[in-house]
Amino acid sequence: MANSSDAYPERPITLIVPFGVKSDSQTYAQILAKHLKKYLNTTELVIENRVGDSGAKAASEVKLMRPDGYTLLLARVGSQVVAPALKPSLPYRHTDFTFLGVLLIEPLVCAVRADAPFKSHHELTQALRKSPGTLKFGHAGPGTIHNMSALYLMRLAGLKLDSATGVGxxxxxxxxEALLNGQIDFMCINAGSFISLIKDGKIRGLLTTAPGRMPQLPELQNSREVGMRDLGSILGWTALVGPPGMPPKLVGKWRATLQALGKDPQWLADLAAMGAISALGTSKDSDKFMQEQSELYQRLVPIMGLQE
Structure with a gap:
């Protein structure tokens, strides 16, 4: 492969997506495929979904593929660092892959219904402290960052983890839908899911986990501003990785390609419409980010009693 890396890619590249066709992962895969054609000799990215075990099925399969650059994984926070923290018996860690770059981050928004009595996260945590166990929060599964962010919010506020009841x-x-119809009282979920609802006045955002103010929701404070700095570590994110052992020339080619993509105005606009932020920086920054994320969930999962 080393001799033909200069001509790479010469045929379509398979992009394995670890979640279903209705997921945000699928949307980001489609956005990536659309824009990469401009930088990879118009080569097509063929999207294939490998659903199962919170993303671990896809990651486990890609780890065993040939490292020729023609099978890559759209790595998500759930598949790469949360799943191994939840289930240490999985046959991989995030360092087992050829890392090409973090593509984007997705801040979370913690929110309540517009008619809720809580005007701020301080009022919400006060209510949890006053009447523990009476309020409910929603999540998409015990091992999701939606669940962990709500639990971490309570922990950072000095509350017990059962101060609110989680509903999956x-x-x-x-x-x-559960928040809007009153089945739950609050939730922390990917910001893109909230933007239109907040702007339409149907729900009230309490905070985001964005590193700064979100351009789409400039009035909404982030976790650092409201005194919950560490909550800002809970982010959705998407990276691009390949099987272990990809040749250095291919890795360099991909990293240069992603650097160019990170400056593409149309790429940036498509991410902004999803409530996401391009994270295509230096490889050193991305490597550090991945390691910090892995260490975060290795620490949080046992504390929250979620490890299998």
Whole structure:
């Protein structure tokens, strides 16, 4: 492969997506495929979904593929660092892959219904402290960052983890519907799911986990501004990785390609419409980010009693 890396890619590249066709992962895969054609000799990215075990099925399969650059994984926070923290018996860790770059981050928004009595996260945590166990929060599964962010919010506020009752649903769409119809009292979920609802006045955002103010919701404070700095570590994110052992020339080619993509105005606009932020920086920054994320969930999962 080393001799032909200069001509790479010469045929379509398979992009494995670890979640279903209605997921945000699928949307980001489609956005990536659309824009990469401009930088990879118009080569097509063929999207294939490998659903199962919170993303671990896809990651486990890609780890065993040939490292020729023709099978890549759209790595998500759930598949790469949360799943191994939840289930240490999984046959991989995030360092077992050829890392090409973090593509984007998705801040979370913690929110309540517009008619809720809580005007701020301080008022919400006060209510949890006053009447523990009476309020409910929604999530898309015990091991999701939706669940962990709500639990971490309570922990950072000095509350017990059972101060609110978690209610699981089948995906983010059902969680939003549950909030709107009064089945739950609050939730912390990917910001893109909230933007239109907040702007329409149907729900009230309390905070985001964005590193700064979100351009789409400039009036909404982030976790650092409201005194919950560490909550800002809970983010959705998407990276691009390949099987272990990809040749250095291919890795360099991909990293240069992603650097160019990170400056593409149309790429940036498509991410902004989803409530996401391009994270295509230096490889050193991305490597550090991945390691910090892995360490975060290795620490949080046992504390929250979620490890299998």
């Amino acid at each position: 649903f089948n995906g983010a769409i059902e969680v939003k």
